[in-house]
Amino acid sequence: MTIKAVVFDIGNVLIEWQPERFFDREVGGQRRHEMFANVDLHGMNDRVDMGENFTDVVMATADANPDWAMEIRMWHDRWIDLASPAIDRSVRLMAALQAKGVPVFSLTNFGIQTYDIAAERYPFLRAFDRDFISGHMGVIKPDAQIFEMLEAATGLAGEELIFTDDRADNIAAAAVRGWRTHQFTNPEGWADRLVAEGLLTEEESQ
Structure with a gap:
């Protein structure tokens, strides 16, 4: 056919699309490993991909994870650097x-x-x-x-x-x-x- x-x-x-590579560069490999082990960032991204509002989802995740809030907000504020x-x-x-x-x-x-x-x-x-x-x-x-x-x-x-x-x-x-x-x-x-x-x-x- x-x-x-x-x-x-x-x-x-x-x-x-390499978020881990971005965070390795920005915060270091150890900090990145700990963050991805403690926060379901790919699950957060799936919610956005399902149609939820990008800003709302990422900022709520940051608020819910204060130990990682600065890094999680980078996912929002510098998103285009993750996708490049x-x-x-x-x-x-x-x-x-x-x-x-x-x-x-x-x-x-x-x-x-x-x-x-x-x-x-x-x-x-x-x-x-x-x-x-x-x-x-x-x-x-x-x-x-x-x-x-x-x-x-x-x-x-x-x-x-x-x-x-x-x-x-x-x-x-x-x-x-x-x-x-x-x-x-x-x-x-x-x-x-x-x-x-x-x-x-x-x-x-x-």
């Missing part, structure tokens, strides 16, 4: 696909407010043919519902879609639905897969 659309995750596919830099070759691959008339969709765990912040820094986030942003959808990957919602909205399913994501659980959830999948580890591997699928030439994939 012919691939009719390419679906991109964003974090660690188009933009690096762009992965340039992936961005070029997205543009190359669209230049050939291949629709490109996002399917991303991202908050409503944080997506707007990111799009100011990274204008390519406004260039998808269709956006599927968890904060607006009220569900996050790897819940089967988010994949069902994309299928229902686009009329595409199974092998008509190829999806890349850095997380194995998200890839597995898509594969269960019959999607073609590629677990992203670097843009070179993703470029090779797009060439192998006949979506881009070697030259176009650079």
Whole structure:
């Protein structure tokens, strides 16, 4: 069956998302390890990705954890530094696909407010043919519902879609639905897969 659309995750596919690296740099590895062991920061971020207000969630978490309040507020005030830099070759691959008339969709765990912040820094986030942003959808990957919602909205399913994501659980959830999948580890591997699928030439994939 012919691939009719390419679906991109964003974090660690188009933009690096490494909060631990940011805090290692800012507060040191030991302090960071202790903070992540004592505060469920990824759970906090999941709430934002589910559609709760970014500022409200982060500030409430800071207030509830006074020993770590300064660092937690950095998650809010310097959020764009956690979500950086762009992965340039992936961005070029997205543009190359669209230049050939291949629709490109996002399917991303991202908050409503944080997506707007990111799009100011990274204008390519406004260039998808269709956006599927968890904060607006009220569900996050790897819940089967988010994949069902994309299928229902686009009329595409199974092998008509190829999806890349850095997380194995998200890839597995898509594969269960019959999607073609590629677990992203670097843009070179993703470029090779797009060439192998006949979506881009070697030259176009650079």
